Amino acid sequence: xxxxxxxxxxxxxxxxxxxxxxxxxxxxxxxxxxxxxxxxxxxxxxxxxxxxxxxxxxxxxxxxxxxxxxxxxxxxxxxxxxxxxxxxxxxxxxxxxxxxxxxxxxxxxxxxxxxxxxxxxxxxxxxxxxxxxxxxxxxxxxxxxxxxxxxxxxxxxxxxxxxxxxxxxxxxxxxxxxxxxxxxxxxxxxxxxxxxxxxxxxxxxxxxxxxxxxxxxxxxxxxxxxxxx
Numbered sequence: 554x555x556x557x558x559x560x561x562x563x564x565x566x567x568x569x570x571x572x573x574x575x576x577x578x579x580x581x582x583x584x585x586x587x588x589x590x591x592x593x594x595x596x597x598x599x600x601x602x603x604x605x606x607x608x609x610x611x612x613x614x615x616x617x618x619x620x621x622x623x624x625x626x627x628x629x630x631x632x633x634x635x636x637x638x639x640x641x642x643x644x645x646x647x648x649x650x651x652x653x654x655x656x657x658x659x660x661x662x663x664x665x666x667x668x669x670x671x672x673x674x675x676x677x678x679x680x681x682x683x684x685x686x687x688x689x690x691x692x693x694x695x696x697x698x699x700x701x702x703x704x705x706x707x708x709x710x711x712x713x714x715x716x717x718x719x720x721x722x723x724x725x726x727x728x729x730x731x732x733x734x735x736x737x738x739x740x741x742x743x744x745x746x747x748x749x750x751x752x753x754x755x756x757x758x759x760x761x762x763x764x765x766x767x768x769x770x771x772x773x774x775x776x777x778x779x780x781x782x
Contacts, residue, residue: 555579555671558600560618561633562586562610566658570604573660579667587611588618595626602670607634619648624692624699627682629670683719686772687758691719710735711752718761718771727768
């Protein structure tokens with residue numbers, strides 16, 4: 554069943570949305586009014602879609618929370634707003650939203666927008682995210698490492714190394730191939746080991762498995778992976 558999370562600080566509006574969605578046969582897994590609860594619900598329910606009001610309770614706006622969601626989930630995000638100006642469109646683009654719905658709500662527009670997104674997700678149009686042990690996530694669209702929605706500051710060589718290992722997460726990548734991905738000069742394994750050492754120091758965890766004499770493999774966390782099915 555298609556699962557939807559509603560993030561809306563006006564209870565009457567949220568209940569109206571819920572009525573429309575459930576009448577269509579979709580499942581509203583939760584209704585929350587702030588970003589912290591939204592992230593918690595996403596981890597708990599793994600929704601396919603988040604209907605996100607721009608103006609919500611809490612320290613972060615709906616746009617800021619949407620960016621955090623992008624780092625941990627492949628779900629679609631649709632903004633709900635009373636404004637349809639250039640600033641709103643810019644917000645939606647920055648947060649890589651899948652669309653927006655203008656208030657007051659029009660039932661036909663809501664159903665059409667969500668039906669379109671449902672069809673896209675069935676065709677596999679999602680962002681690839683690799684979940685690493687220790688609560689870290691690598692987003693293959695932004696090519697950045699995250700934990701708890703925050704960017705982990707790692708240098709370009711470190712990010713390229715993590716990306717390569719995540720791209721081959723079910724196999725060991727040889728020292729030679731990793732070195733070639735990072736540098737063009739003669740192979741020097743000490744330089745490669747130094748990059749890995751810096752990542753370990755920053756993250757305070759070792760998510761690299763050294764296959765002696767062969768190369769490295771990244772430790773993927775397959776438990777509770779946020780994936781839409």
